[in-house]
Amino acid sequence: xxxxxxxxxxxxTHLLNDTTPFATREAFNRLRxxxxxxxxxxxxxxxxxxxxxxxxxxxxTIISNIAISYAMSGKKVLLIxxxxxxxxxxxxxxxxxKRAGLSELLSGIAETDSDVIFSHHVEGLHLLLAGKTPPxxxxxxxxxxxxxxxxxxxxxxxxxxxDFPPVGIVSDTLAVKHLVTGYLFVVRSAMSDGxxxxxxxxxxxxVDAKVLGVILNDVHAKEGGYYRKGYSSSxxxxxHYETSYNQIHQKASKKD
Amino acid sequence: xxxxxxISGLWQVLKQNWWKILAVTLIVVMLTAAFTVLFIPxxxxxxxxxxIVNINQNVEHFDSGTLxxxxxLAPNYxxxxxxxxxxxxxxxxxxxxxxxxxxxxxLRSMISTSTSGTQSxxxxxxxxxxxxxxxxxxxxxxxxAPSIITRIARPSEKGNEGxxxxxxxxxxxxxxxxxxxxRRIDEAKxxxxxxxxxxxxxxxxxxxxxxxxxxxATILGYYEGNVFDCITPLRMPTENSSPVxxxxxxxxxxxxxxxxxxxxxxFLLMHVFNTTVYTEDDIKAITDLPILGTIxxxxxxxxxSQTEQQQxxxxxx
Numbered sequence: 001x002x003x004x005x006x007x008x009x010x011x012x013t014h015l016l017n018d019t020t021p022f023a024t025r026e027a028f029n030r031l032r033x034x035x036x037x038x039x040x041x042x043x044x045x046x047x048x049x050x051x052x053x054x055x056x057x058x059x060x061t062i063i064s065n066i067a068i069s070y071a072m073s074g075k076k077v078l079l080i081x082x083x084x085x086x087x088x089x090x091x092x093x094x095x096x097x098k099r100a101g102l103s104e105l106l107s108g109i110a111e112t113d114s115d116v117i118f119s120h121h122v123e124g125l126h127l128l129l130a131g132k133t134p135p136x137x138x139x140x141x142x143x144x145x146x147x148x149x150x151x152x153x154x155x156x157x158x159x160x161x162x163d164f165p166p167v168g169i170v171s172d173t174l175a176v177k178h179l180v181t182g183y184l185f186v187v188r189s190a191m192s193d194g195x196x197x198x199x200x201x202x203x204x205x206x207v208d209a210k211v212l213g214v215i216l217n218d219v220h221a222k223e224g225g226y227y228r229k230g231y232s233s234s235x236x237x238x239x240h241y242e243t244s245y246n247q248i249h250q251k252a253s254k255k256d
Numbered sequence: 257x258x259x260x261x262x263i264s265g266l267w268q269v270l271k272q273n274w275w276k277i278l279a280v281t282l283i284v285v286m287l288t289a290a291f292t293v294l295f296i297p298x299x300x301x302x303x304x305x306x307x308i309v310n311i312n313q314n315v316e317h318f319d320s321g322t323l324x325x326x327x328x329l330a331p332n333y334x335x336x337x338x339x340x341x342x343x344x345x346x347x348x349x350x351x352x353x354x355x356x357x358x359x360x361x362x363l364r365s366m367i368s369t370s371t372s373g374t375q376s377x378x379x380x381x382x383x384x385x386x387x388x389x390x391x392x393x394x395x396x397x398x399x400x401a402p403s404i405i406t407r408i409a410r411p412s413e414k415g416n417e418g419x420x421x422x423x424x425x426x427x428x429x430x431x432x433x434x435x436x437x438x439r440r441i442d443e444a445k446x447x448x449x450x451x452x453x454x455x456x457x458x459x460x461x462x463x464x465x466x467x468x469x470x471x472x473a474t475i476l477g478y479y480e481g482n483v484f485d486c487i488t489p490l491r492m493p494t495e496n497s498s499p500v501x502x503x504x505x506x507x508x509x510x511x512x513x514x515x516x517x518x519x520x521x522x523f524l525l526m527h528v529f530n531t532t533v534y535t536e537d538d539i540k541a542i543t544d545l546p547i548l549g550t551i552x553x554x555x556x557x558x559x560x561s562q563t564e565q566q567q568x569x570x571x572x573x
Contacts, residue, residue, distance in 0.1 A: 213548035
């Protein structure tokens, strides 16, 4: 029987690991670096909220991998799934949908946050899943209890990442704009509609929500995107580093 | 999602959709070929060529005035040929001698003409779904046209109506005799024409073409003083077993070209009006917000099946 507050991942989907292509790993590393540059010196324990204009933009995958990337850099990170209507993080990490989470914590069913927050096998990463879908998710998100917990967590963690519902669908996302450091807006290549993205960003700006920037997800070479096939082989710089990276990991694996 | 498109964009649209354009074009071509073969009736043609001779014995050399006068005659003769008098006469002749019943209007729609530059010739083509009928009509037309055209173009100022053909004294009464006369007038100038007329005459006789031979006497026309012009056939019509239309190759090429262009335009419009975000440039066109990162398409993720997911949940519990 597995420990409640630890987990063993089976067949994780789209999570950074040793087999992740070099270009993808570097993309998240650069994203992490760029996020750091958006922060002011006073932003200790920043709280990043991720959203999009619509579902299937990949925001949950993006935010989970950013959190992993942060944790792998030696930070203590908390990843919160605040999309209680359509949670995705349990699926991303291959966990039980019924596991207690944010909804139980905010509704008082879970007494303390230590009952619902657990560590991931990547050192430094902690997860708070959405929990059971409540009848009043908006009220829970906008509650003082949530604000209090966030304030407390921001002193315990180097960074907090919150997976919010798409901004164009529900009001939860923008209701807590005063609690977060900034929003990350995810757009999916070859899927997101430009007009809808613009409308979503405009609605955020109208309520003075601080949008730190846009993340373009799922770029294919054939769409003429930033990445080309064989990115690492087209540039000797990247190819050399990928080869070295793989060799180092292979040696480490043999020693183990 | 730009509202404008560059040359590279035009090429990109073609590159991305070439196989779709090709597939649709092939389908259209096949459908066109099938429609052409199965539904478009075949047409057969029989044609003849007429020559307008304008000879002025007092003129040693042809000058521009002579030539232009000759050229001017061709359009007039064509107009007469397709006029009511010719068509009605032809319709009557065909009915009485061949048992072919066609109205003047129907005949006119079957007949087409074309002129050839400054050579004072014009071609008359009869097109019909029946190759034999096309040939018969062309043959009667060849025989009837010169006399009727001459009668209308140069009406007699004297003589009887019924003796019209003989009022104007023809230089000769057969093409062969005209050829002789032409050579006599000027061997150098009219040698080629004379040779051709003589050949036509011989062909008619060799083929025992009674119809044409019976009309030779009225082929030639107008004579006044030292100036005469006449219209004479240069080539006898033949019966062709090969259809002149529809042209399968032409139809397929046209359909294929139109289809390819139309499909490309459709894809081009879809591209121009496509508001989907693909690249960072598309995002920059929407907002001034910084692009924090660009994540390539995931390559190593393996979707977790529902069974695997359920097993995982049971294990964790």
